[in-house]
Amino acid sequence: MTTSWADSVANTASENVATGASNSNGLKRPTRSTYVPPHLRNRQPPSSDPPAQLQTSSPANDRVDYGGITTKSHWGGGSRPDFGRTGHNVSIVGRGGSGWNSRSGGWERGREREVNPFGDDENLTQEFRDQENMGINFEAYDDIPVETSGNNVPPPVNTFAEIDLGDALNQNIWRCKYVKPTPVQRYAIPISLAGRDLMACAQTGSGKTAAFCFPIISGIMRGQYVQRPRGARIVYPLALILSPTRELSCQIHNEARKFSYQTGVKVVVAYGGAPINQQLRELERGVDILVATPGRLVDLLERARVSLQMIRYLALDEADRMLDMGFEPQIRKIVEQMDMPSPGARQTMLFSATFPKEIQRLASDFLSNYIFLAVGRVGSSTDLIVQRVEFVHESDKRSHLMDLIHAQKENGVQGKQTLTLVFVETKKGADSLEHWLCLNGFPATTIHGDRTQQEREQALRLFKSGKTPILVATDVAARGLDIPHVGHVVNFDLPNDIDDYVHRIGRTGRAGKTGLATAFFNENNSSMARPLADLMQEANQEVPAWLTRYASRASYGGGGGRNRRSGGGRFGGRDFRRDGSFNRTTDYYGGANSSGGYGFSGGYGGGGGYGTGVTSAWD
Numbered sequence: 001m002t003t004s005w006a007d008s009v010a011n012t013a014s015e016n017v018a019t020g021a022s023n024s025n026g027l028k029r030p031t032r033s034t035y036v037p038p039h040l041r042n043r044q045p046p047s048s049d050p051p052a053q054l055q056t057s058s059p060a061n062d063r064v065d066y067g068g069i070t071t072k073s074h075w076g077g078g079s080r081p082d083f084g085r086t087g088h089n090v091s092i093v094g095r096g097g098s099g100w101n102s103r104s105g106g107w108e109r110g111r112e113r114e115v116n117p118f119g120d121d122e123n124l125t126q127e128f129r130d131q132e133n134m135g136i137n138f139e140a141y142d143d144i145p146v147e148t149s150g151n152n153v154p155p156p157v158n159t160f161a162e163i164d165l166g167d168a169l170n171q172n173i174w175r176c177k178y179v180k181p182t183p184v185q186r187y188a189i190p191i192s193l194a195g196r197d198l199m200a201c202a203q204t205g206s207g208k209t210a211a212f213c214f215p216i217i218s219g220i221m222r223g224q225y226v227q228r229p230r231g232a233r234i235v236y237p238l239a240l241i242l243s244p245t246r247e248l249s250c251q252i253h254n255e256a257r258k259f260s261y262q263t264g265v266k267v268v269v270a271y272g273g274a275p276i277n278q279q280l281r282e283l284e285r286g287v288d289i290l291v292a293t294p295g296r297l298v299d300l301l302e303r304a305r306v307s308l309q310m311i312r313y314l315a316l317d318e319a320d321r322m323l324d325m326g327f328e329p330q331i332r333k334i335v336e337q338m339d340m341p342s343p344g345a346r347q348t349m350l351f352s353a354t355f356p357k358e359i360q361r362l363a364s365d366f367l368s369n370y371i372f373l374a375v376g377r378v379g380s381s382t383d384l385i386v387q388r389v390e391f392v393h394e395s396d397k398r399s400h401l402m403d404l405i406h407a408q409k410e411n412g413v414q415g416k417q418t419l420t421l422v423f424v425e426t427k428k429g430a431d432s433l434e435h436w437l438c439l440n441g442f443p444a445t446t447i448h449g450d451r452t453q454q455e456r457e458q459a460l461r462l463f464k465s466g467k468t469p470i471l472v473a474t475d476v477a478a479r480g481l482d483i484p485h486v487g488h489v490v491n492f493d494l495p496n497d498i499d500d501y502v503h504r505i506g507r508t509g510r511a512g513k514t515g516l517a518t519a520f521f522n523e524n525n526s527s528m529a530r531p532l533a534d535l536m537q538e539a540n541q542e543v544p545a546w547l548t549r550y551a552s553r554a555s556y557g558g559g560g561g562r563n564r565r566s567g568g569g570r571f572g573g574r575d576f577r578r579d580g581s582f583n584r585t586t587d588y589y590g591g592a593n594s595s596g597g598y599g600f601s602g603g604y605g606g607g608g609g610y611g612t613g614v615t616s617a618w619d
């Protein structure tokens, strides 16, 4: 019978310690299973010393309960293992014997396989590598307004040192060169560590991935769960992170592997378009955190290869996308119709840069007594991005694009190469523009739903590395992708939804860096005139007079299809529970805590009307 990696570790551990049985090699063999929490699986001295502020000196047995935010760490000092202590509702292997690090079975083997995830930039061109350590200007986010609502909101922190994330995770934060938490991390991490459900909205590129990964990894390390069942070839992850596209799932997986390096927490990714057998084999080696696209996950659930019964943490990245009309049924199936614990019995975290009110309303079905967090206004773009909009007739778009690229090449950003991401509406349009660019001597590649997964991954690699500095993409690349050197996003075809525009331009101007976004506008985009003008004005951008005229002529929200900011008035973000129209009797506001206090009224009127817009890969 095949068992999961975690189970086999547990078996080996329990046996070695509890029974002392030996095999013919003198190694101890399992006779019964005992769950071993991940923080006990992979103890080993750090490979490099973190700075003093990340080291802890308090006694190892000075742990706080789940949810503790503390000014000193309670995770034990250095490499001293704290085997043998009980607590946190788990069976912990005894202290005796030779300890984990001297065993040759289970985790020892697993640890040997753990590839260092911090060394994957070898494909970068030298120029990009030189730019890597230029430093991140997070002061850019310092005066951002923050709104929180819900009961008893835990206070934010200012430094990672204030949060009890554990030594191993702290070392990885240091390896990632994260010096201080971004605003969304300052608020979201304490909220999540306190065990609260969360709906969080924060601007593109502001560090949401770490905001949901850190509490999950830390929570799993603390082992707040009972022994996992063992069944033939079924694996029981403790956390599930869902994202709408294959590439984003891969990216989250890569990030989560960095954050969980040498913590003993195992992260596996499953997404469509890639061989399922390989993913099954990986799952069988054990999984604590499963990162997945919904289509492939449904497949695994239907094959009875994954059970969601033990899920303690559910995170939906790009949550509004995951719950919009195209994707909602699949998400409901996963979250409500399989064996996942119900809200309250699991912790649920929803993150996005945009959160229309209709979607907030839908999302509330998945949450229990949650906290709403908005860092910056919901759906706003960061003012790190310089936004330009130019009136370009359909027939002139190509030559105009060529002018832009020429100008960019000549001026450069202090002579440095930057990447250009060009968004188009259709897959055919993407192929034909790529072809034309290449014909004209501009190295370009493309990513869209008609390309094979291998082609998509190759395109992304070539682009990221700077070898092919122009990527023509459909909306499949609009969300979440974190490509460090994208200096220019061109909306060759504008989307029909202002939220899609926000995500697209958010591929630049990330992590405190500045970026440029140029949109081509013409008569075909008149329904976007007003939301675009409003968004630009809010982000302190120069709005051309002609766009303002278009905006005043266009019926706001009328016929815009997926334009959710209909309904008049300034759009803005806030917890939909504060709307008069939301009349549940639940006491949601008892402990409302508004840290930034921008009091604007929500402007996403009803209407909705967003279409399916399914451009991403779901299988």
Ligand SMILES: Nc1ncnc2c1ncn2[C@@H]1O[C@H](COP(=O)(O)OP(=O)(O)OP(=O)(O)O)[C@@H](O)[C@H]1O
Pocket (backbone or CB within 6 Å): 136, 177, 178, 179, 180, 181, 182, 185, 202, 203, 204, 205, 206, 207, 208, 209, 210, 352, 353, 479, 480, 481, 482, 506, 507, 510, 511
């Ligand atoms: N505390 C931090 N210090 C320095 N860099 C950070 C920190 N947190 C995150 N980053 C970096 O910021 C970049 C953007 O982070 P991330 O991709 O999580 O943004 P996001 O908010 O999820 O964006 P999007 O809305 O586009 O998905 C990443 O390169 C990440 O490594």
